[in-house]
Amino acid sequence: MPSRFHILLTSFALTASTLSAAQPNIILIMSDDMGFSDIGCYGGEIETPNLDRLAKGGVRLSQFYNTGRCCPTRASLLTGLYPHQAGIGHMMEDRGQEGYRGDLSARSRTIAEVLRPAGYRTYGVGKWHVTKHAVPEGPKHNWPLHRGFDRFYGTITGAGSFYDPGTLTRDDAMISPFADAEYQPKQYYYTDAISDHAVRYIGEHARDHAQQPFFMYMAYTAAHWPMHALPEDVKKYHGRYDAGYESVRQARLLRLKKAGLVAADAGLSPTKGDWSQVKDRAWETRCMEVFAAMIDRMDQGIGRVLAELEKHGQLDNTLIFFLQDNGGCQEPIGRQATPPKFNTQTFPVIAQDAIRLDVIPKQTRDGQPVRQGQGITPGGPNDYIAYGEAWANVSNTPHREYKHFVHEGGISTPLIAYWPAGLPEAQRGRIESQPGHLIDIMATCVDVAGAKYPAEVEGRSIQPLEGVSLMPVLQKSAHDDTRSIFWEHEGNRAHRMGPWKLVAKEDQPWELYDISKDRAEQHDLASEEPDRVRSMAAAWDAWAARAQVLPLGSWKRPDVNAKGARKKGAAKKAEAK
Template sequence: MTSLRAAVLCLALTLSQAAVADEGTKRPNVVVILCDDMGFSDLGCYGGEVATPNLDALAAGGVRFTQFYNNARCCPTRASLLTGLYPHMAGIGHMMEDNGKPGYRGNLSSNSRTIAEVLKPAGYRTYAVGKWHVTHNAAANGPKQNWPRFRGFDRYYGTIHGAGSYFDPSSLVRDDTMISPFADPEYKPAKYYYTDAISDHATRFVADHAKDHATKPFLMYVAYTAAHWPMHALPEDIAKYRGKYDAGYGAIRKARFEKAAKLGLIDAGQGMAPNPGTWPGVADKRWEAAGMEVYAAMIDRMDQGVGKLVAELKRTGQFDNTLILFLQDNGGCAELQGRTGNKNHPNIERPASPTLPVMKPEDFAAAGSVPAQTRDGFPVRMGPKVMPGPEDTYIAYGRGWATVSNTPFREYKHWVHEGGISTPLIAHWPAGIASRGELRKQPGHLIDLAATFYDLGGAAYPKDAPPLEGKSLRPAFGDKPIDRDAIFWEHEGNRAVRVGDWKLVAKHAKPWELYDMAKDRVEANDLAAKMPEKVQELVAKYTAWAKRSQVEPWPVTASTKE
């Protein structure tokens, strides 16, 4: 009898394990790839001239969304992607400063739940690679309760801080230990470049998962810093784009507009937003073109990394049942970082020999976004005439090229007009998305990603967590409507609400503007004065949302800390 009971229990356990394994193979793996400071038109499959064959292939084998949105800035976008909440609800209404108010603590809120924390109990393995940037605690020996491994991720490699050198990133962490890229026994490339390190570790995690956890589905969050300033790229990639942008802003923008219209991504009849800069007025065209050459090289290298990741998914037999999503954290960046010079090191020429102390391999890179020196003792150079690309330079590509990146839309990162919040979204999943190369015109927002993952992964969202704000994109994959009332934004007092085709938007301390997105997505014809009742209707929706979402008047003043 005992042996019979044991046999029955053994059979039941075997059947149970088989059922779990079968369930695991049916639920998709999820790879969500987020890039940094790129515009709507930068990818080849969204109208650009940069070589992105791997992302273009994913677009050809899946679907592209034409009206998908982010939160106009890196930290708020990451907070929403990770939690499925609007950023203020997750504690990150602005950046990493703590204003002592619930929506502006600069730390991912403890009552929110990350996608890893929800999918892990459902049987998913969870991995994160790249830029984190949802906590102000980025020191090696500081609090770590909001680092990836403490928010549900099984493995992590990346930077806790938001920006820095691509050749020597600060706040680099493996799992929950800060490391120097030059004293890392687990990763020793011939030349360290952060974009490659992100790609290589994502690929490694895929391989390790297939070897050690093949019966389980996985979530992987891949957050590239490309193409955020500084304009750092490898010489062989820069060489591909030498002379590519000598024609200037207008010619490149026009070519992108025409290509995007031909692809069906935009309505050519709506025209383009005005171009605030003209190429003939640029004093140093070689220097200006070089910024875009390096920017393009950075995107190119990221795409090469996506190709490595896809190849590993195919090699390990995981590609067909993996949902791959690619999107951006905000629109093109018009910030002038490094373009006006460096008061500490005004010389534009590289010294013949190091002028500063050489760092040891085990030394951490200086904290913060802008290093004073390279590891080998050369000062970091900025300003006009300093050609971008090498590790001893630190320069952004500027407003003119950001306008090109955001073709055909208006404004940039920070603002919630279309240029600041419009992102490509590529969705590729051979086992779950039947369409190939089609467009999806349903408006969506990155708050929808978490809801999508839980829907497809069969994960139960905790009842004690703030209710999800997003909607599953599963219907949209099949070109069905997304059932929603409105989408909202607020960042630095810039605010907006979209209901159907109507969008109400305003800059900080400026009047509301009203646009019909079906006819005027470039936001050229303000209808607010002609349709005051529609304005009042949308203002009421925005006001109610702002109140329940912990939005404060901008600028937010610090209060007594909790």
């Protein structure tokens, strides 16, 4: 395949420059439900000095893409395949089609599984979310230690309380954070726990396995709902968002233009929400203040990881990537309901050693109700609120749409690549506009590690890699303007080729944009370029057929056909349940 050929060429070109040195450590850091412009080095006002440091000493990609949703992104990132090829075209349910099993495919390999035979120790911390099996007594064939990781600390499911996360797991066993003999901080906060375990694993590796390189996958849940943050971090952002949505978006756009992350004449998608009509501004600003504090705390943890690498003399030869799993999240969790009538009700106490599995808990461990609704102040352990569509629109500045969608706001992510020993000094602090995708991360890791991606494992054929190594872009030795990248999620679909992007929402006609001139996707050129639409649509159809995307209705339920209609008799069966 062309992509594998590209990888071989890249590996050959790098033999003298990169692989002559010791194999680099690789740390892959991913945040959750954040927008393109949230962090400081991508135009945000949120304080992220450690990510900014990586950007200043590394390379930023201005047109890097995820899949628009949490678990498909993780499946694609870990395997170097499109998510449907990895079995996770939607979420964690089996929809009856190979592309929608909700469980990582046995015909895929994770980065950890590929790097381990090349001599790497492998560590995972944080959110896993690539298997439907998330109970202690269930199958574990797709848990981290069974997919190439030597150590793991994190959660198997995709969301939960930051003060008492469900499905918390150490290595291969679920645990309670309050009955964990190995880790008892004064205040349990999941973001800190992820950072602390990353630091721990780096230190233990230096002590026990210093002769080996390591790969670490750090998957933060910040800043996914619920809006949970520690008071000292929230305090830093008090008053910062009092001017409202439009003011913050305009300030971000100016910084993005000044940095060269968007064109100097870049447009701005419409602002969602009218600040003058917001009735409870104190509550609305509090939501964004907590969101900012969550990101701030994550950045503090990344700083501790960098300090630990420096302590052991490993920072220069560590390739660090930072990216996000999808755009800002418009999901209205906890915002639409009025405050529950049972706010004063208490529940039986949950034992300190009990294993929690809940994503949206009804109570805290001490018996207090978990509260949702307009006016419930977010931040603490018994509140469960999302920050809302208008602030998600701010996060995605200047792009259109959100998580779930494959317009730019849903799939655009920062990508920071930092590797002092492997990137030319002239590249440090530079911005590269070459489009890239999650599928390229595995290819890059294989490249720099000198690893071999297998065609077969235990007699089972393995899907060939889809991505290409990013090293030619990061080292500014090559640029490809002809490559196609594809998307599908919940019937939303897209094809990017050079500056052109074909995109559509579910059951809607194709739209066409020249991203080099209109990344905000405001000027649909489909009627002016019918031949281009036809050819790009035909390429998307061919990709969808080979990448296990079809039938499109599969993401809904097993009883939905390719056109989204329920199969005959399905309604009666549903009523009988």
